[in-house]
Amino acid sequence: MEHTLLTARLTRSVLISEKTKHLEFDIEEVSSFDFVAGQFISVREPRGDKFVTRAYSIASPPRGNNTFDLCLNRVDEGFMSNFLCDREIGETARFHGPHGLFVLKPEVEDLILVATGTGVAPFRSMVQDIFGKDSSGQSRHGGRHVWLVYGTRFAEDVYYLDEFETLAAEQPNFHYTATLSRPPEDWSRGRGYVQEHIRKIVGERKDMHVYICGLNEMVSSVRSMLIEECGWEKKRVIYERYD
């Protein structure tokens, strides 16, 4: 199937760790880009005489305009991640989308969102969407509690820390844990792997939805912990793998 290609123009680029950028775009052809929080776009660019297509989760909530953000990690020797991270303000990339089924289910239940690395991108979109205000000024969380558990090795790779901590301070229903497997001595937040923190949040509960995003090794390990070890129903554990 031929997809309609759109043109994303870079409007802002922020280095958020040694190899990772937060990128903001607007789209030339449309005034409103409709997607559901958690979906991705497919960037398509020529490489030699062929085209390369790579998926990137949208890291911003639907805003009712033609803008979106990405959170992008430079992969060593990788084509598209370096192409996008090397874009200058005003330069463009072609893409199609939105795509994907990694979106919230309609039931308003408590959620645990689990990410490593740039796997946090779709959760930035979901969290900002859930805790944003609707047209009558009400927050859309509907009484549910949301835990975001973010794991990485080093403190410098915790993306959007201030943003999530500020939201957690303002919103009693939003709980944020950034956990490091190699924490420095003065690290006052979580320590260890995401699994240990999920176990504590879950306790004996099996009535929440867990969304997991990142590289396959972490995704598979958290899934099997919940389904095989804790006896959760498969349909309650929803995931997106980047590799």
Ligand SMILES: Cc1cc2nc3c(=O)[nH]c(=O)nc-3n(C[C@H](O)[C@H](O)[C@H](O)COP(=O)(O)OP(=O)(O)OC[C@H]3O[C@@H](n4cnc5c(N)ncnc54)[C@H](O)[C@@H]3O)c2cc1C
């Ligand atoms: C649904 C979906 C959403 C995604 N969202 C994001 C996102 O929001 N941000 C983001 O940074 N990436 C995301 N990815 C990963 C992204 O699509 C690419 O795989 C990644 O950017 C590497 O592409 P590349 O062209 O730079 O590297 P390639 O040229 O494809 O690969 C170069 C080398 O890197 C290895 N490699 C490929 N992918 C990865 C990876 N993800 N991590 C480490 N090594 C890898 C390959 O095995 C190869 O050896 C997503 C993937 C999927 C499937």
